[in-house]
Amino acid sequence: MRKFIILVPLALLLTFCSANNPSAAPTADIAAIVNATLTAFVPAQVDLEPAMPAPVGGSISGRLGYPADAIPPLKVVAFRVGSDEFFFVETALNQPTYRIENLPEGKYNVVAYTLGGDSFPAGLSGGYTQAVLCGMTEACTEHGLTDVIVFDGEESMDVDIIDWLQPNFPPMP
Secondary structure: OHHHHHHHHHHHHHHHHHHHOOOOOOOOOHHHHHHHHHHHHOOOOOOOOOOOOOOOOEEEEEEEOOOOOOOOOEEEEEEEOOOOOEEEEEOOOOOOEEEEEEEOOEEEEEEEEEEEEOOEEEEEEEEOEHHHHHOOOOOOOOOOEOOEEEOOOOEEOOOOEOEOOOOOOOOOO
16 A cells, blocks of 8 residues: 555656656556556455365264174264265175264264175165163163264264164164
8 A cells, every 4th residue: 555655746746757858768658567566566466365165964873783793874864863865875794883974963863774695685674873872781781872973074983883772763765
């Protein structure tokens, strides 16, 4: 701003001097000179607010268990609590872990469903429940689903699907 204050009187002085001296050699357009000078000294506009990155979503991951010698192919579903939204991933025979990515922030219940095949029945369900948090011992009698909180850019880990004792999980979507 200080440079601008100095340049304006200078431009006016040059204009006055060239107008009052008829013998002076013709010069380039004063306005063009002033404009070029100001353009050289004025910095490009700077955005003072940093651009916010787009939300990347969060993820849920954990171990898979099944009451047999092998783990069947599963459809692992994250149901968003309070809505009809759900997200899922399918796993392969004997896959010991899962991960559901790109989840919007929120609260989820996680249930796995057997897909059938390889002598496994289809449609059985297991979940992440209070009994899992309790350690799945005989003393753990609460088999209700446990809420999992997901934040953008973070992973909710150790959401283990090992409770296959609750017969009333939501139906497979």
